[in-house]
Amino acid sequence: MAFAVSPVPVLAQFEGQAAPFITTPDEVVRRMLQLAQVGVDDRVYDLGSGDGRIVLTAARDFGVMATGIELDQVLVRKSDEAARAAGLADRASFRRGDVLREDISQATVVTMYLLPWLLEKLQPRLLTHLRPGTRVVSHAFVMPGWAPDETETVTLARSHPGQGNSSRIFLWIVPADLRGRWRTEDAGWQLDIAQNFQSLDISAVSGGNRLTVEGARLRGTQIEFKAGRWTFRGALSEGGIAGKISDAGTELPVVFRRL
C-alpha cells in the first residue's frame, strides 16, 4: 500500500555526486521485513529513510517501534506528517541525521537502500555498534567482503522507477566475535577459532586428540559444528560459549571459556 507521501524528486548527496531519490517498492519493503523475521519485540531502524515507507510499514503491519534516520529535513518532515496521518506517531519516528554518525545501537533490525560507497563506510559501524544477532537487510546493494547470510530476488508486479521488474535483497546477521582460544573448565575440550565475519575456522582438541571439524555455523550468537563424532550446539553469552556436546547416545552440557 502507498502512503500519503509520494516520492518527491529530491536529490540526495552521494559522495560528490547527486543521486536521484528513489524508493523501495512496497512489495520489496514487505519482503525485506519478512526476510529479517521482524516480530513485535523488534526495534527497526531504516538508515536513509527517504519518504518513510519502510518505517511506516514496519510500525503499521508488523506492530513494531521503528525509526528512520534521514539527511534531508524535508523528507523527515513529510515522513513525520505521514506517521501522524496514519495514526502511527507513537511507533514510527524520524530523525534528521547522518547514518554515519547517529546512534543506531538500539536496533534489532536495520534496513538500508544506500549506494555501495556508503554501505562500505557503514559496515564497521554495523559490526561494532549493533548487538550480535541484529538482522541487517539491504535493498539492491551489498557490503564489500561480508557475504550475505541470505539473498532473495523479488519479482515486481509492475516496473518501479529506478528498479526495473525485480529487486534483489540481502540479509546479514551481525556475528558475535568468537576469535581466540576457548577451553572447557575441565580442559577436556579446547577450541581455536579463526573468524571472517560469520564464517568460522575451528580446530578442536578433545582428550588430547585433534578432531576434524566440519559444518561450523555462526548465526548471531548461535554456534554449531561437528568435531569427530560429536556435535556441538550452543550460544555465546557473558559466561562463555555454553551449549551441549552430543553423539549418538550421550549429551553433555559444556561451557567454553575464552583464554
Ligand SMILES: C[S@@+](CC[C@H](N)C(=O)[O-])C[C@H]1O[C@@H](n2cnc3c(N)ncnc32)[C@H](O)[C@@H]1O
Ligand atoms: C535510495 S533512498 C531510500 C529511501 C528508503 N529507505 C527506501 O528504501 O525507499 C536513500 C535515502 O538515503 C538518504 N541518505 C543518503 N545518505 C545519507 C546519510 N549519510 N545519512 C542519512 N540519510 C542519507 C537520502 O537522502 C535518501 O532519502
